[in-house]
Amino acid sequence: MFNLSAVTVVAGQKTLLNDVSLVFESNSITAILGANGAGKSTLFKSLLGEYPLDKGIIKFDGLSLDEHLLKDLSKKRAYIAQAKAGFFSMLVYEYLQLARLQYNETDEQSQNIVLELSEQFHVTHLLMRDVTQLSGGELQLIEFVRAYLQLYESDNMHNKCLLLDEPASALDIKQTRLLYGHLKTFQRAGGCIIIIDHDINAVANLATNLVYIRLGEVLATGASSELFTKVHIDDCFDTSGQIIVHKANSLHENKMYHV
Numbered sequence: 001m002f003n004l005s006a007v008t009v010v011a012g013q014k015t016l017l018n019d020v021s022l023v024f025e026s027n028s029i030t031a032i033l034g035a036n037g038a039g040k041s042t043l044f045k046s047l048l049g050e051y052p053l054d055k056g057i058i059k060f061d062g063l064s065l066d067e068h069l070l071k072d073l074s075k076k077r078a079y080i081a082q083a084k085a086g087f088f089s090m091l092v093y094e095y096l097q098l099a100r101l102q103y104n105e106t107d108e109q110s111q112n113i114v115l116e117l118s119e120q121f122h123v124t125h126l127l128m129r130d131v132t133q134l135s136g137g138e139l140q141l142i143e144f145v146r147a148y149l150q151l152y153e154s155d156n157m158h159n160k161c162l163l164l165d166e167p168a169s170a171l172d173i174k175q176t177r178l179l180y181g182h183l184k185t186f187q188r189a190g191g192c193i194i195i196i197d198h199d200i201n202a203v204a205n206l207a208t209n210l211v212y213i214r215l216g217e218v219l220a221t222g223a224s225s226e227l228f229t230k231v232h233i234d235d236c237f238d239t240s241g242q243i244i245v246h247k248a249n250s251l252h253e254n255k256m257y258h259v
């Protein structure tokens with residue numbers, strides 16, 4: 001879906017991304033792992049077309065980003081930023097309906113979709129609240145629903161991509177678990193998720209693939225089951241820890257990295 005070839009981004013004297021080549025496919029969850037300042041958000045901004053590339057090319061669905069009409073792209077790719085500020089006072093319900101603007105549908109149809117998905121994601125109790133008065137965690141849940149609504153055409157999420165920059169940073173453990181469940185559902189429906197999350201243990205257990213970034217360069221990329229190792233994590237975060245395996249049940253085990 002997303003294909004980066006030899007992407008280099010420079011700002012002033014600083015190289016923010018250096019020769020980055022990556023592929024993000026349908027039906028996958030890729031966690032971007034890296035220390036503070038490694039270049040994770042820069043990678044996201046590049047995928048969103050916010051940074052001009054000094055070298056290389058980024059393709060989405062086979063076309064470079066500027067070959068897509070923005071209107072079409074917005075139905076295929078949604079982004080949740082790290083921190084949101086500057087909301088206007090409006091009902092959550094109205095805010096969510098804005099995500100349907102680019103669709104050719106009547107008010108009644110978009111209202112029904114907002115109601116249906118709000119129920120599916122357990123946020124109906126927030127619909128009549130003012131968006132400026134939500135708690136940090138409530139706002140993060142609404143942001144997820146807003147992004148999902150932006151992409152929603154049917155239950156088939158093939159060729160739809162969610163870019164999530166720390167989507168659970170303000171969520172409690174129950175809400176994080178719920179959100180991760182929704183992300184798995186999105187992936188199983190064919191969607192592509194690219195996620196940054198500083199809880200590497202939680203996100204590595206969620207993800208199908210990992211990308212390790214250090215100083216703007218990709219250290220390693222591949223299946224999460226193979227790449228969540230002490231060597232890779234120590235190297236990426238300049239730490240010295242160990243992996244502990246927790247057996248959840250006879251079929252499932254979780255790996256945790258401890259420093």
Ligand SMILES: Nc1ncnc2c1ncn2[C@@H]1O[C@H](COP(=O)(O)OP(=O)(O)OP(=O)(O)O)[C@@H](O)[C@H]1O
Binds near residue numbers: 016034039041
């Ligand atoms: N426009 C810019 N000009 C110069 N340096 C920049 C610019 N934008 C980002 N940087 C620097 O590039 C590096 C990568 O920044 P980026 O925001 O991508 O890091 P990150 O991996 O997302 O970090 P964090 O985990 O702290 O959010 C940092 O050292 C940052 O200070």
